Amino acid sequence: xxxxxxxxxxxxxxxxxxxxxxxxxxxxxxxxxxxxxxxxxxxxxxxxxxxxxxxxxxxxxxxxxxxxxxxxxxxxxxxxxxxxxxxxxxxxxxxxxxxxxxxxxxxxxxxxxxxxxxxxxxxxxxxxxxxxxxxxxxxxxxxxxxxxxxxxxxxxxxxxxxxxxxxxxxxxxxxxxxxxxxxxxxxxxxxxxxxxxxxxxxxxxxxxxxxxxxxxxxxxxxxxxxxxxxxxxxxxxxxxxxxxxxxxxxxxxxxxxxxxxxxxxxxxxxxxxxxxxxxxxxxxxxxxxxxxxxxxxxxxxxxxxxxxxxxxxxxxxxxxxxxxxxxxxxxxxxxxxxxxxxxxxxxxxxxxxxxxxxxxxxxxxxxxxxxxxxxxxxxxxxxxxxxxxxxxxxxxxxxxxxxxxxxxxxxxxxxxxxxxxxxxxxxxxxxxxxxxxxxxxxxxxxxxxxxxxxxxxxxxxxxxxxxxxxxxxxxxxxxxxxxxxxxxxxxxxxxxxxxxxxxxxxxxxxxxxxxxxxxxxxxxxxxxxxxxxxxxxxxxxxxxxxxxxxxxxxxxxxxxxxxxxxxxx
Amino acid sequence: xxxxxxxxxxxxxxxxxxxxxxxxxxxxxxxxxxxxxxxxxxxxxxxxxxxxxxxxxxxxxxxxxxxxxxxxxxxxxxxxxxxxxxxxxxxxxxxxxxxxxxxxxxxxxxxxxxxxxxxxxxxxxxxxxxxxxxxxxxxxxxxxxxxxxxxxxxxxxxxxxxxxxxxxxxxxxxxxxxxxxxxxxxxxxxxxxxxxxxxxxxxxxxxxxxxxxxxxxxxxxxxxxxxxxxxxxxxxxxxxxxxxxxxxxxxxxxxxxxxxxxxxxxxxxxxxxxxxxxxxxxxxxxxxxxxxxxxxxxxxxxxxxxxxxxxxxxxxxxxxxxxxxxxxxxxxxxxxxxxxxxxxxxxxxxxxxxxxxxxxxxxx
Numbered sequence: 001x002x003x004x005x006x007x008x009x010x011x012x013x014x015x016x017x018x019x020x021x022x023x024x025x026x027x028x029x030x031x032x033x034x035x036x037x038x039x040x041x042x043x044x045x046x047x048x049x050x051x052x053x054x055x056x057x058x059x060x061x062x063x064x065x066x067x068x069x070x071x072x073x074x075x076x077x078x079x080x081x082x083x084x085x086x087x088x089x090x091x092x093x094x095x096x097x098x099x100x101x102x103x104x105x106x107x108x109x110x111x112x113x114x115x116x117x118x119x120x121x122x123x124x125x126x127x128x129x130x131x132x133x134x135x136x137x138x139x140x141x142x143x144x145x146x147x148x149x150x151x152x153x154x155x156x157x158x159x160x161x162x163x164x165x166x167x168x169x170x171x172x173x174x175x176x177x178x179x180x181x182x183x184x185x186x187x188x189x190x191x192x193x194x195x196x197x198x199x200x201x202x203x204x205x206x207x208x209x210x211x212x213x214x215x216x217x218x219x220x221x222x223x224x225x226x227x228x229x230x231x232x233x234x235x236x237x238x239x240x241x242x243x244x245x246x247x248x249x250x251x252x253x254x255x256x257x258x259x260x261x262x263x264x265x266x267x268x269x270x271x272x273x274x275x276x277x278x279x280x281x282x283x284x285x286x287x288x289x290x291x292x293x294x295x296x297x298x299x300x301x302x303x304x305x306x307x308x309x310x311x312x313x314x315x316x317x318x319x320x321x322x323x324x325x326x327x328x329x330x331x332x333x334x335x336x337x338x339x340x341x342x343x344x345x346x347x348x349x350x351x352x353x354x355x356x357x358x359x360x361x362x363x364x365x366x367x368x369x370x371x372x373x374x375x376x377x378x379x380x381x382x383x384x385x386x387x388x389x390x391x392x393x394x395x396x397x398x399x400x401x402x403x404x405x406x407x408x409x410x411x412x413x414x415x416x417x418x419x420x421x422x423x424x425x426x427x428x429x430x431x432x433x434x435x436x437x438x439x440x441x442x443x444x445x446x447x448x449x450x451x452x453x454x455x456x457x458x459x460x461x462x463x464x465x466x467x468x469x470x471x472x473x474x475x476x477x478x479x480x481x482x483x484x485x486x487x488x489x490x491x492x493x494x495x496x497x498x499x500x501x502x503x504x505x506x507x508x509x510x511x512x513x514x515x516x517x518x519x520x521x522x523x524x525x526x527x528x529x530x531x532x533x534x535x536x537x538x539x540x541x542x543x544x545x546x547x548x549x550x551x552x553x554x555x556x557x558x559x560x561x562x563x564x565x566x567x568x569x
Numbered sequence: 570x571x572x573x574x575x576x577x578x579x580x581x582x583x584x585x586x587x588x589x590x591x592x593x594x595x596x597x598x599x600x601x602x603x604x605x606x607x608x609x610x611x612x613x614x615x616x617x618x619x620x621x622x623x624x625x626x627x628x629x630x631x632x633x634x635x636x637x638x639x640x641x642x643x644x645x646x647x648x649x650x651x652x653x654x655x656x657x658x659x660x661x662x663x664x665x666x667x668x669x670x671x672x673x674x675x676x677x678x679x680x681x682x683x684x685x686x687x688x689x690x691x692x693x694x695x696x697x698x699x700x701x702x703x704x705x706x707x708x709x710x711x712x713x714x715x716x717x718x719x720x721x722x723x724x725x726x727x728x729x730x731x732x733x734x735x736x737x738x739x740x741x742x743x744x745x746x747x748x749x750x751x752x753x754x755x756x757x758x759x760x761x762x763x764x765x766x767x768x769x770x771x772x773x774x775x776x777x778x779x780x781x782x783x784x785x786x787x788x789x790x791x792x793x794x795x796x797x798x799x800x801x802x803x804x805x806x807x808x809x810x811x812x813x814x815x816x817x818x819x820x821x822x823x824x825x826x827x828x829x830x831x832x833x834x835x836x837x838x839x840x841x842x843x844x845x846x847x848x849x850x851x852x853x854x855x856x857x858x859x860x861x862x863x864x865x866x867x868x869x870x871x872x873x874x875x876x877x878x879x880x881x882x883x884x885x886x887x888x889x890x891x892x893x894x895x896x897x898x899x900x901x902x903x904x905x906x907x908x909x910x911x912x913x914x915x916x917x918x919x920x921x922x923x924x925x926x927x928x929x930x931x932x933x
Contacts, residue, residue, distance in 0.1 A: 184667035187634055188725075190654040191661045192681030192732055199655075202680070206671045 015389050016474055022379050023389070029376065030398050033438050037413025038405055042265070044416060045258035058255040062263075067237065068256070072263065075239040078158050079224040083170075083216050085163035089317070090171040090215075092310050098178040100307065101296045107311055112168040112175075114318050117549040119503035119521060120165040121228035122541035123321025125528050127161050128152055128233065129334060130324045136338040157233045162223045164317055169222070170215035177211025178204070213278035217271040224267055225406035228505040228521070232528055239264060240408050244509065247412055252419060261409040268404040322545065328538035335531075347535035351543070355536070357516060358523035359543060362502050365433070365519050369440035370498040373448030374490055376441075381452040382478065386461070396449070403446040410439055411510025433517040439507040444497040451496065455489025456482070488562025495555035499548045520544055575698040575733070575765075583768050584645025584735040585610045586631065591640030593626065600626050601637065602792040608770065608785075610645075613762050615771045615779040618789035619815070624772045627789070628738050631770070632661045645735050655684070660734030664741045666725040668713035674700070674724050675709035681732035699731035700724075702761065719750050726758075730765065737762070737769040743778060755782050776816050780804070788812050810931055813853050820859075820900035826850040831930065835896025839873035840925060846932050856890060856903040858927040861913075862920045874920040879913050893921055 015023075048055045062068050093112075097105045130136050131151035138148040151160050181204065189203045227240040236245060239260050246257040299307060329347050331340030351358075380395045402410075418429040429435065459482060467477045483490075505521040512518045515526070520540055527537030586608040593601040601623050608614045616624035629635045631642055633654035641650045649657050668677055675696050682692040700706040703723035713721055722742060729737065742758065743751045759782040762769050773779050779786050780800040787797045788811075796808040800816075807813035810821065824833040831841040831852055839852070862874070877895040884890075888903040891913065902921055904910075913919065 182665060182667065184663040184665050185669060187632075187654070188661070188663055188667035188669075188728075189680065189684075190634075191632055191657075191659070192728070193655045193684035194680070195653060195655040198684070203669060207669070209671075 015387055018475060019383065019387060019389070023383060023392075023395070026376055026379055026383075026395055030395070033414075033442050034402055034405070034410075035398065037410065037417045038265070040417045041258050041261045041409055041413045044255060045262045047255070049253060049255050058259045062256065062259045065256075068242065068260070071237045071239050071242045071260075074155055074235075074237055075224055078155050078162070078230075078238065079220045081155075081159045082162040082166065082223045083219050085159060086167035086170050086219050087212075087216065089163065089167040089314055090174055093171055093314065094174040094178060096307050096311070097175055099296060100299050100303065102299045102304070102307065107315065108171075111311070111315060111318055112171050113552065114322070115165045116168055117499075117552050118165070118321060118325075118541075118545050119228070119505065119524075119548075120161055120226070121232045121505060121521075121528075122503070122524060122544055123165065123325055124157070124161050124229050124232040125534060126321050126324025126328055126538065126541075127164075128157065129328060130320055131160065132157075134336050139336070139338050152233070154235060158223075158230050158235050158238070161229055161233065161321070162226065163219075164321065166219045166222055169218045170212065173211040173215030173218075174208060177208045180211075181207045210278045214275045217275040217278070221268050221271040224271075225264055225408065226506065227408050227509060228525060232525065240406065240506070243408050243412065247415065247510065252415055257412055258416075261406075261412055264406045264409055265404060268406060272404050325538050325541045325545070328534060329542045331535060331538075347539040351536050351539045355523055355540065358518060358520040358540065361433075361518060362520035362544075362547070365437050365440055366498045366501040368437045369444055369501040370448070370494045372437070372441035373444045373497045374452065374494045376445060377449040377452035377493065378456075378483075378486070378490065380449055381456040382482070385453070385456050386464070396453075399449050400446045402442050405443075407439075407443060407504065407506025407508075408510060410442060411507040414439060414507075414511060430511065431513040431517075436508055436511050436517065436519070439511055440501040440504055443504060443507055444501050447500070448493050448497045451489055451493025452486070455486040455493070458489070459485045488558060492555045492559040492562065495551045495558065499551035499555070502547050502551070503544055520547075575695070575702060575730070578733050583610045583766050586736060586768060586770070587641070587643040588627070588631070589641050589643070591627070591630065591637045591642070593630065593635060593637045600792050601630070604640070604792075604794050606787055606794060606797065608768060610768055611766045613759070613769045613771065613782060613784045615773060615783040615786040616789055617773055617776060617779045617786050617815070620774055622789040623792040624774075624789050625740060628661075628740055628770060628772050631736075632659050632738055633657050658732070658735050659738060660729035660732060660736070661738040662722075662725045662729050662740065662742055664744060666713075666721045666745070668721055668724055668728075670713055672713075673709065674705065674711050674713065674716070677713065677724060678709075678728045678731050681728065685732065695731055699727040702730065702765075703727045718746055719754060722746070722754065726761070730767070735768070737767050739769065739771045741772055741774070743773070743775075751778075758782060780816070788815060790815075807853075807929065810851065810853065810933075813929065813931075818856055818901060819853050820856065820902075822852045822895070822898050822900065824850060824852065826930070826932070833875070833896065834898070837873070837875050837896075839923065839928075841930055845930050848932060850930055850932050852923075853929045853931060854900075854923060854927060856901040857888070858924060859900070859902045860922040861891065861893075861902055861904055862922055869922075871925055872922045873925065874922055877919055877921055879915050879917045879919060881915060882912060884912075891919075893919065895921060 045058055046054050046056070048057060093108045096102070097108050128135060132138065133148065133150070133153065135152065137151070142148050150156055185203060185207065186199065189199050194202060225240055227244055230236070230238045230241050231244070235241065243257045243260040243264070246254050246260070250256070327340055328334060330343045330345065332342035332344050332346075334340035376399070380399055383389065383392050384396050414435055415430055418435065421429040423429055423432055463485070464477050464481055467481045468474075472480065502519075503521050505525060508519055508522055509525065512522050515523075518526075521544065524537050524540045524544065527533035527540060586606070588604055588606040588608075591601050591604040592599070604623075604627060616627060618624050626635055630637055631644075633649070633652060637650070641648050643649070644657075644659065649659070669680070672680070678696045678699050679692050682695055687695070696709070697706060700709055703726055705720060705723050705727065708716065708720065708724075713724065716724065722745070726742075739758070743754055746754055755778055758771075762782075771779070771783060783800065785797060785799055786803055788795045788803060790811050796803060796812050798806075803812060804816050807816065807819075810819075813819040814821075822833055824831050825848065826832075826841050826845055827847055829841055829843065829845075830838050831845075831850060832838045833852075841850070875895050877893040877900075879891050880894050880899070881892040882889060883892075884906070885903075887906060889906050889910070889912065891902050891904065893900050893902055900921065
């Protein structure tokens with residue numbers, strides 16, 4: 001048959017009016033609360049503060065300022081060292097779980113979750129009390145052996161707290177990629193004459209490398225962007241704290257905060273790029289049917305002693321912030337002594353009586369942020385996966401780009417963009433608490449979106465086609481078929497967004513204008529500023545841990561139940 | 570051509586394999602039960618059996634990935650039972666091919682040579698030889714993920730023979746290929762094995778694969794070697810019911826043997842071979858070893874006529890396969906097909922003519 005030279009346009013519309021409206025709404029939201037604020041930050045960094053002309057002079061100023069250069073170097077150093085220490089914590093644990101058959105594997109799995117259910121800054125003060133110059137450990141060391149270790153001095157403290165907090169990212173990624181190596185990969189090498197360390201170096205290590213790099217770059221960027229932990233440990237000569245201090249003390253017009261923001265963004269993009277390059281095109285998941293993981297051997301007695309020794313040591317380290325925080329929250333006075341002088345519940349009653357609004361605000365903000373994230377996430381997933389509208393992937397790209405925007409930068413962007421816009425009452429728009437919710441939602445959006453995409457990809461298109469075939473419209477198909485099937489995945493995504501939003505501080509610190517509107521994380525930060533407030537701050541911290549812990553547990557069991565229900569059906 | 574050098578080197582290295590008294594168990598599961606085998610130098614040998622029969626376990630034992638409780642594995646006169654896998658010089662091609670995704674084809678093939686610390690140019694040389702042998706030299710810079718399944722398998726083969734192993738172990742090498750590739754690849758494997766003259770063990774659960782390419786086969790079931798022999802010998806003279814049934818279709822009729830006569834359950838009788846033990850027994854024959862005749866045809870000498878009824882038929886192309894009910898038993902009989910032949914409808918009364926000389930008797 002002869003090919004038609006030009007086909008007429010398909011007679012069915014590309015998308016329903018409802019779909020177009022949804023796209024417009026999402027585009028407007030992303031534009032207003034992600035693209036424009038970030039573009040504004042970048043633009044200001046390249047503008048002459050007086051004339052508004054485009055210039056590189058701000059960057060030259062940055063490069064000439066000794067404090068900024070030191071902060072830059074410190075941020076790189078702290079992030080790099082945190083990766084090194086996190087690797088040292090994760091490596092033996094990953095090795096034990098993938099190499100040996102032993103019961104400790106369950107403990108290791110728990111180890112991988114415990115640190116993540118506590119915001120790192122919440123544990124920072126507790127770590128100071130346990131490991132600081134006059135903390136429990138050093139007091140004991142001094143008494144018994146007459147020396148102290150500088151665990152928490154200056155940058156060390158940030159490195160210590162961050163690596164204990166973030167090592168699970170490396171552990172989870174590394175374990176997953178080790179598990180994905182098929183046993184025959186290793187056996188083929190043995191069959192051809194390789195063994196021992198050479199086998200590890202030439203086969204196992206390179207195959208596990210992409211997973212490790214993905215985890216390590218995640219740790220690097222989380223530490224690089226983090227604002228709250230260094231501030232709580234009173235370390236100010238790092239990039240994120242400098243950006244915060246410039247904006248809050250010098251003012252919104254000082255270009256330095258924006259220059260630092262640009263540096264933060266560049267490094268975020270760089271490490272995300274490295275992470276995706278490490279995994280893209282190198283899908284080293286090699287497990288074949290019937291195969292499965294590297295060969296495991298039972299623990300010999302000597303191995304067992306070593307393994308459990310290492311695991312217990314790391315467990316103690318990982319639990320230290322929790323234990324410290326808990327002790328602090330029930331301590332009367334805890335200073336210059338290994339343990340508190342006495343115990344009381346006064347801090348809890350004080351917090352509950354005086355600062356109930358922190359808790360209430362947190363629950364409200366995190367819930368709203370989670371709902372916005374899931375709502376937009378579902379809409380984007382549907383448009384990307386189920387329609388043929390040209391350019392639809394861009395919604396996904398832009399929403400995911402929020403990953404590369406540090407919280408401080410988003411906060412600065414909102415302030416700069418919306419400070420001048422007044423509310424009906426004459427107040428600036430940025431003092432309206434909804435702005436905090438939106439910032440939290442945008443920050444969580446990439447994660448929520450991935451959860452929605454995954455949930456929707458599991459639904460076969462034919463289930464929807466069957467509904468349409470039986471007379472259901474697009475919208476009623478979504479409501480009656482798609483949403484119910486996605487519920488499990490969406491709930492898990494919501495709870496995860498909720499839990500992480502509940503302890504987010506970087507963006508909120510910039511945006512809280514009024515203590516009455518502040519969430520729990522901010523309240524904790526304020527309490528921790530004064531020695532008298534520490535007990536109450538710790539009590540608030542424990543409440544935060546409980547909220548996050550319970551939510552994490554909920555989301556895990558929801559996801560698990562969903563998986564089982566789907567597998568059964 | 571340079572690949573001939575490789576062939577020469579391998580032929581010189583070809584070794585016989587002696588497996589004796591091997592017992593292996595995982596906890597309570599006895600996986601290999603007193604296995605003994607002799608494989609001759611240069612032979613293409615198959616371990617054939619259903620899944621879970623222990624064939625792969627035995628292969629992995631020879632490669633050193635399993636540890637036997639008792640017994641020995643001797644390759645070329647040397648006991649390798651206690652050597653670790655990397656000191657055995659026993660080349661194995663994995664079912665999954667196990668190509669390392671982070672290395673190019675050439676790097677994969679070079680791996681074993683590098684582990685043997687050969688000089689650089691020798692390695693380059695040998696990699697080319699091995700890849701020539703499987704006609705893949707032009708793809709040496711590709712990554713395994715860029716190759717088709719058949720090409721990946723040839724790379725895995727090249728990687729293994731590059732080290733000039735004493736023996737070659739193939740673990741279900743055709744199982745990951747589609748049906749058409751399978752026929753082609755099994756021919757190529759046979760040709761390659763013949764030209765290299767390398768002692769090869771081939772593990773499979775498919776009797777057709779084993780029959781078409783192997784010199785001799787060990788049929789295994791439940792951890793035991795039941796019978797070793799050439800494909801034809803196993804087919805024609807199976808040692809027991811399992812082997813008879815596993816290699817091709819077998820009809821089984823139950824009965825009793827007494828005084829040199831085998832009596833079927835429906836009362837028909839036929840002479841039993843001399844010296845068969847008395848008691849319950851079965852007669853086994855293949856569908857092509859019987860004929861059909863019309864009702865009431867007189868039996869010729871050396872044939873037993875068993876009256877039966879056609880219950881179904883299948884057209885196989887070269888033959889018509891009839892299902893015939895004889896008393897309580899059901900048998901299959903193949904009738905060679907000629908153009909214009911008429912199909913017997915179900916319900917037709919027939920006589921199954923069974924050739925005594927081609928029937929097998931098993932006690933039990």
